[in-house]
Amino acid sequence: MSPLPPREDPELPQEKLVRRLCALLSGYLESTQIDEVHRAYEVGNSAHEGQFRLTGEPYICHPLSVSLILAEMRMDTKGIMAAILHDVIEDTSITREQLREGFGEEVAALVDGVSKLTQLDCKSRAEAQAQNVRKMFLAMVKDLRVIMVKLADRLHNMRTLGIMSGNRRRRIARETLDIYAPIANRLGMNEIRLELEDLGFAAMYPLRARVLDQAVKKARGNRKEVVATIESSIHKRLHEGGLGECEVVGREKHLYSLYQKMRGKHLSFGEVSDVYAFRIIGNSVDECYRALGVVHNLYKPVPGKFKDYIAVPKANGYQSLHTVLVGPYGQPLEIQIRTRAMHHLAESGIAAHWLYKSEHEQSSYSQARAHEWLRDLLEIQKSAGDSMEFLDNLKVDLFQQEVYVFTPKGKIVKLPRNATIVDFAYAVHTDVGNTCVSARVDRMLAPLQTVLENGRTVEIITAPWARPNPLWLSFVVTAKARAAIRSYLRNFKKQEAIVLGRRLLEKELDAQNLRFDDIPVGRVEELLKRLDLGSRDALFEDIGLGNRLPFLVARQLVHADAQDTATPARTALSPLIIKGTEGMVVNLAKCCRPIPGDPIVGFFNPGKGIVVHLSECRNLEELRKKPTNWLEVQWDKQASGEFPAVIRVELMNQVGTLAKVASTISRMRANIENVQITNQDSQISVDIITLLVRDRVHLANVMRELKKLSVVMKISRVKSELRKKPPHGKTNHSD
Incomplete structure (x- = not known):
């Protein structure tokens, strides 16, 4: 907008536009409804008085032009009124409350949904754009007319884009091609989509558009x-x-x-x-x-x-x-x-x-599909960490060509091209995606990263213990899958910390024959207030992450006058049982690589949870100087999973030596995670092998079988971190 004086014209341009609008509306609205539209125009014209567009026209001409585009679509009265008033909250002193009082909640909500967010605390223009798009989509979920007003607004802006500077013109054109034209396509509004694309193309690449237009005409x-x-x-x-x-x-x-x-x-x-x-x-x-x-x-x-x-x-x-x-x-x-x-x-x-209106069945079908898409977007935005992530997910969702696959019961599932089995699992249900472990495609087992083709039948195999893998983010293509995986990984550590923190606190209270639920609510609330924590889960999370020691918290709950800084005498407690599947808040120390069956001890590492070490680990000397930071732990007899263990093997340096070792390890149902050569000459090679084993007995059996090989001269388990680095560039044997 620029402060240009109004043109001296017997009939102002806005009056011509109002006349055209009323003539168009008279074809499908009642006279009382047209009077309501005219009242909205009078309020909008008064609010925008003294404001002008860069073209020199009074600013009210823009909202009127937007309402004309919508009138050609036979938009209802409230939608037309919202189009006329769509900039008053953003550009004038009129508030949402005043609109509600003057025109009702429906019009006020529509105008507010289209209005940009003001006074955003954003680090960049891109972040501000993302926040505004996110707000618009939340409003769209409640009323589809929000996006129709916004698309008509963008269409008229694109029609009058030529007056703007080159950089601003290209920025608006890029936003149109990236977001608004694909949205129009996703909602089936083909005519608006085509015009937005052609106008955006001409503004973004004027020379290319001109040359191509001339070639087409020729x-x-x-x-x-x-x-x-x-x-x-x-x-x-x-x-x-x-x-x-x-x-x-x-x-x-x-x-x-x-x-x-x-x-x-x-x-x-x-x-x-x-x-x-x-x-x-x-x-x-x-x-x-x-x-x-x-x-x-x-x-x-x-x-x-x-x-x-x-x-x-x-x-x-x-x-x-x-x-x-x-x-x-x-x-x-x-x-x-x-x-x-x-x-x-x-x-x-x-x-x-x-x-x-006569083809109600067809149009309602289109509306149902649009609402289904918006519901998916609502789920995505709830999972998104911030507005930039939501906008990235939206772009992924908009730019897609479809493939059609079937569930085992014959239901059709639509997915974008290059979608994988994981995308399909999340399309069925978020819980199915979070717990999928494998799948059958046309009754044949297939890896989760398999790209699906049209007409395939996909059956997902789930397991209650399974959880999303961060590597899935490298191959999923749907916004729903990407948002759900990110959300799970973002919240996973927090949930694990809460569960572990409660276990640790309950263990400490059990030594005093108490349960957490037996503690008076008032005493718990008093402690939360003293520690400046908002909820019980926040307290459990702090304990699970090692930020607060559980026996000190237990002491404060039992004895209200106890202080957090006190160092109490420890009571003989039963050890914390480690199952090996606790997740991100119970970590096995990489310096000593403990495995089930080993004597172990746990230490609190603030912010990370519990770190489990071997009892004879070299690093314990320093850690034991802090007696308040360690706790007794032991392995569960039913501990499950695969655990890394390190062995040092002296081998004869012959062709085929490593193959014999690998074959023996495989036969014993263990996996090789890593091999490093620390020393090598013409006769002997010293290798450090990291194995994945079930427990101490499994490792002992593997080592016993390796000793039987004629090429193995010496073998031992490494229980402390190696100080010597492997020679540069040596990663395997001569075979």
């Missing part, structure tokens, strides 16, 4: 005759087949779609400019399939290029038959076949609900 003359000939042939054959009422339209590809095709497939304009596209519009689904048979008899279909979006609609509700034929001049012909209702839905998407 080629158009030659193509008109070809298009007319093919159109006539198709219509004639349809008439012969009893489908004379079907409409046949030859169409021209839009500039941005041409550019995307040239860029994506590395083609010149000459190689794509003669791809002809035709649309056949019938009266019923039966006519569509009959028309498909007619055109397949007229021209030869290209194998693998037929798609039935009538039987299996796209995620945005789009329905049509797609096929590619070899035309009379050897050029490919793209054919789309759909009913009139499907055509209205394809062009207008969720706007069809207002545009074509």
Whole structure:
């Protein structure tokens, strides 16, 4: 906006726009409703008085132009009023409360949903954009009209973008191509999507757009005759087949779609400019399939290029038959076949609900699909750590081509191209994704990173002990899977710490024949207040992470006058049982590598939880100087899992030596995690091997079998961290 004086004109531009708007609204609204719209205009015009756009027009002309775009979609009264008032909260002194008092909660909520967040504490423009997009989507979940007003707002801004500076123009164009055009596509609003893409392309790459536009116009003359000939042939054959009422339209590809095709497939304009596209519009689904048979008899279909979006609609509700034929001049012909209702839905998407009231079933289907997508986005935004992560997930979700796979019960699941089994598991349910361990694709076992193809049947195998692997983030492609994995990993350590902290505190209280639930609530609340903690879980988390010692907390709960800094005499306590599956808050020390069966001791490491060491670990000398920081622990008799253990092996340096060692270890059902050569000459090689074993007995059996090999000269377990580094570049034997 700029402080330019109003133009001296007998009829102001905003008055012309209001007249046009009222004339358009009179075609489908009652006179009382139009009066309400005019009242909204008067409030908006008064609020924006003295504000001007860079074009020199009064600022109110922009909201009126937005409302005209929506009126062409036959938007309802409240939506039109919100469009006229959509900038008053952001750019004038009018508040949301004043709007609610003057026009009701519905209009106020719509305007607030479209308004940008003000006074954001953001480090960058990108973060501010992400916060605003996130806010808009939360409002969209409640009312789809929010995004329709926003898309119309963006469309008018793009139509008047030329007045802005180059950098700002390119930034807005990039945002349009990255977010708003894909949203319009996702909601099935094809006409708005195409115009946003072409305007964004022209603003982002003006020279490329101009050159491509000139090339299309130059080629158009030659193509008109070809298009007319093919159109006539198709219509004639349809008439012969009893489908004379079907409409046949030859169409021209839009500039941005041409550019995307040239860029994506590395083609010149000459190689794509003669791809002809035709649309056949019938009266019923039966006519569509009959028309498909007619055109397949007229021209030869290209194998693998037929798609039935009538039987299996796209995620945005789009329905049509797609096929590619070899035309009379050897050029490919793209054919789309759909009913009139499907055509209205394809062009207008969720706007069809207002545009074509008579086709309520089709439009409500589109709305249902849009709401389903928004519900998924709501789940994603709840899992997202911040607005930037949400925006990244949104972009992943918007830019996708679909594949269709089946559950074992025959339900169709839509996924983006290159989706994996893990993406499928999360699409079924978040809990299924979090606990999946493997899968069967068409009854054959397949790894979780397998990329799914159309028509496959996928069965997920889960286990109650399983949890998401951080490595999954390297191959999942859906926003829902990515957000769920990140959320789980982000909260996993906290939940583990809470569980461990409660176990530790209960163990200390048990020595005094008490349970935590027996402690009076008032005493617990008093302690939480004294420690400045908000909840019991916060206390358990602090204990589990090693930030507070459990016996001191127990003492304060039992004796209210005890202080946190005291060093009490320890009571003889039963040891904490280690199962080996505690997770991120019980860590096995890497310096001594304890395994089930070893005598062990635990130490609190503030912020990380408990670190378990061998009782004879060298590092204990320093740790034992802090008696308040260690606790008695022992292995559970049923400890499960694989644990790393380190052995030192002196081998004869011969061809095939390492292969014999590896074969023996494998035969004993142990895995090799790492091999380092610390010393090597022509006769002897000293190797440090890290094995994954079940327990101490398993390790002893492996070492016993290795001793029997003739190439093994000496073998021992390493119980302290090696000081000597392996020679640079030596990682394996001569074999």
